[in-house]
Amino acid sequence: MTICPLCGLEAAGESVQEPDAKKFTCKRRGEYGVSREMVDSARLQRDPYLSAAARQAYEAGNPILIRGDNWSDLSEAHRRTSVSERIDKALRYLASKGRPGKEIWINMGLDYPVADAENQHEFHSYLVSCPINS
Numbered sequence: 001m002t003i004c005p006l007c008g009l010e011a012a013g014e015s016v017q018e019p020d021a022k023k024f025t026c027k028r029r030g031e032y033g034v035s036r037e038m039v040d041s042a043r044l045q046r047d048p049y050l051s052a053a054a055r056q057a058y059e060a061g062n063p064i065l066i067r068g069d070n071w072s073d074l075s076e077a078h079r080r081t082s083v084s085e086r087i088d089k090a091l092r093y094l095a096s097k098g099r100p101g102k103e104i105w106i107n108m109g110l111d112y113p114v115a116d117a118e119n120q121h122e123f124h125s126y127l128v129s130c131p132i133n134s
Helices: 048-059 071-079 083-097 108-115 120-128
Strands: 010-015 021-026 030-035
Touching: 030 048, 048 071, 048 083, 048 108, 083 108, 083 120, 108 120
Parallel strands: none
Antiparallel strands: 010 021, 021 030
């Protein structure tokens, strides 16, 4: 059994073309690669913003490769996202799942990285209490 180095969920893992990297497929993070030097790094574990980078790149069709020289920049780009941008990301994700008025299914525990949320509770708050500016 392979474990996702970003969140600890069970994941599929395999070597990729680059000999120093491993590809993972996780239900929460999607498909992404990690350099072998970083696979067991404590820096990866439980970083919700690095997880957001991986999931959003996967959703966009461009899986990322997390390396020792880029992990911090990938994480920081999602850490700085404003609340209004996070709400927009959450709503765009919902829109990608279906039309208004139609039943759609999302999993708060797996889908929160799409909105740069730290956890499912933050993601839920964006979906149920969107502020309205007058």
